Amino acid sequence: MTDRLDLAFSALADPTRRAILTMLLEDDMAVTDVAEPFQMSLAAISKHLSILTRAGLISQEKRGRVKWCKLEPTAMKDASVWMESFGQFEVVNLDAFERFLDDELVDSPDNLTEQTDQA
Amino acid sequence: MTDRLDLAFSALADPTRRAILTMLLEDDMAVTDVAEPFQMSLAAISKHLSILTRAGLISQEKRGRVKWCKLEPTAMKDASVWMESFGQFEVVNLDAFERFLDDELVDSPDNLTEQTDQA
DNA sequence: GCCTTTGTCAACCAACTGGTTGAATAACGT
DNA sequence: ACGTTATTCAACCAGTTGGTTGACAAAGGC
Numbered sequence: 001m002t003d004r005l006d007l008a009f010s011a012l013a014d015p016t017r018r019a020i021l022t023m024l025l026e027d028d029m030a031v032t033d034v035a036e037p038f039q040m041s042l043a044a045i046s047k048h049l050s051i052l053t054r055a056g057l058i059s060q061e062k063r064g065r066v067k068w069c070k071l072e073p074t075a076m077k078d079a080s081v082w083m084e085s086f087g088q089f090e091v092v093n094l095d096a097f098e099r100f101l102d103d104e105l106v107d108s109p110d111n112l113t114e115q116t117d118q119a
Numbered sequence: 120m121t122d123r124l125d126l127a128f129s130a131l132a133d134p135t136r137r138a139i140l141t142m143l144l145e146d147d148m149a150v151t152d153v154a155e156p157f158q159m160s161l162a163a164i165s166k167h168l169s170i171l172t173r174a175g176l177i178s179q180e181k182r183g184r185v186k187w188c189k190l191e192p193t194a195m196k197d198a199s200v201w202m203e204s205f206g207q208f209e210v211v212n213l214d215a216f217e218r219f220l221d222d223e224l225v226d227s228p229d230n231l232t233e234q235t236d237q238a
Numbered sequence: 239g240c241c242t243t244t245g246t247c248a249a250c251c252a253a254c255t256g257g258t259t260g261a262a263t264a265a266c267g268t
Numbered sequence: 269a270c271g272t273t274a275t276t277c278a279a280c281c282a283g284t285t286g287g288t289t290g291a292c293a294a295a296g297g298c
Contacts, residue, residue, distance in 0.1 A: 010132035065295040083199045184265040
């Protein structure tokens with residue numbers, strides 16, 4: 001219990017934490033800066049960051065009095081690999097191939113800002 | 120809150136539910152048969168199944184007195200797509216492309232039968 | 239030295255989770 | 269009609285989660 005996948009998926013289950021990961025996609029950030037756009041307390045964000053750290057999704061390194069947060073995509077990739085087993089049923093076709101090529105051409109991930117409203 | 124991704128990721132965060140999904144990879148199953156390998160009560164499994172249903176990861180159809188559970192990979196794929204954005208850092212290269220082509224050549228997914236710890 | 243900034247810790251709280259049990263519902267076999 | 273099988277419902281419980289606040293420690297600036 002509480003293996004890698006448990007930690008990764010339950011860390012990803014929270015929208016605040018997903019938003020944080022999206023922010024870190026742009027650049028490494030200090031804890032205070034991560035907290036800035038949110039309405040909740042700094043302590044709450046600090047907790048979220050330690051959950052993300054425990055899941056291996058980010059790493060934190062203290063330099064001076066500032067603690068820098070850095071995205072660690074490896075843990076996410078493990079979870080992604082687990083999920084991909086389920087996808088094979090439907091996606092092995094030219095459509096997927098085309099989308100793959102499209103993704104290759106996109107160099108900056110501007111369309112990533114938490115796409116929750118597109119239901 | 121509690122949007123699609125919240126539901127999908129938190130459903131996937133539980134090892135029992137991931138095991139259930141893996142079982143359903145093989146074939147559609149009745150609730151009782153899903154419950155059989157687990158040590159917990161049937162009611163607990165029933166709850167897990169409704170969580171998976173609410174997340175869209177499976178569908179349930181009642182035929183006679185038996186409720187059949189069927190894998191629905193679409194919801195998982197949504198989550199997978201979200202995650203893949205984070206992979207771009209490391210995988211955008213010929214390696215990924217090559218693996219994609221390899222997958223294309225495999226016509227039957229026979230190598231899927233044992234990728235988890237499910238006994 | 240002193241004040242400010244950065245971040246965590248500890249205690250607390252309400253809400254949710256994952257399990258239990260026992261009763262209820264619904265369809266089947268005979 | 270009756271007992272059996274399949275599944276859910278309702279109430280309950282312990283433990284976890286996601287937030288709060290106030291106190292604290294550590295590093296920097298002046």
